[in-house]
Amino acid sequence: MQATWAGDVINVSGHLSTVVTLACARCLAPVTSSLEIDLSLCYSNKGEDDNQEVPEELEVRSEELGLITYSGQEIDLRPDLAQEIVMSLPQQLLCSTSCKGLCPNCGVNQNLNTCDCEKPQFHAGLAALKDFKVKQ
Structure with a gap:
């Protein structure tokens, strides 16, 4: 993992390798699959621009820009990495094509x-x- 600070945004990028065991979509037998995930996460400090008054129709939230908000001195990557793993899971994992x-x-x-x-x-x-x- 690599983290870079670009202005008000912290970019975290890297490669994630993991092994998951899921149930076969047809017979429910356990199936082990390896996942290789290239990821890029952008974090913005929560409340940085809270003092600016912007009309609601012009306001763009950080979530709409794909930014993940954080507060404090540390960023806990675990929930976001878990979400990346879940989003990378195959929709239908089979134990074999002839199942x-x-x-x-x-x-x-x-x-x-x-x-x-x-x-x-x-x-x-x-x-x-x-x-x-x-x-x-």
Whole structure:
């Protein structure tokens, strides 16, 4: 990590490497994944410009500029680094591309066992449309 002071803003940049263990999106088996994150965070001292009176419609808040406010002599990077990690997580992590997932009826992991459940012919979310008739 590198921190530089540029006027009223402190820029923190660097590279973050970490390993996370999450559940497979299909079968819920634990999956370990490594994350490589390049980050750049900009901090502004809280309350620096509080004495200036600016009309509300012209006021630009530090959050709108992408600045993170801090107060005091130290900046705790942990919450912001944790947020960067969460934002870098894959939306759908799979144990393998051929993962069969869980049976929608009994919940058995279909990668490890088979079940005797009847396989639905259509997506269960569309069951309400099964008897839908279109008038011509």
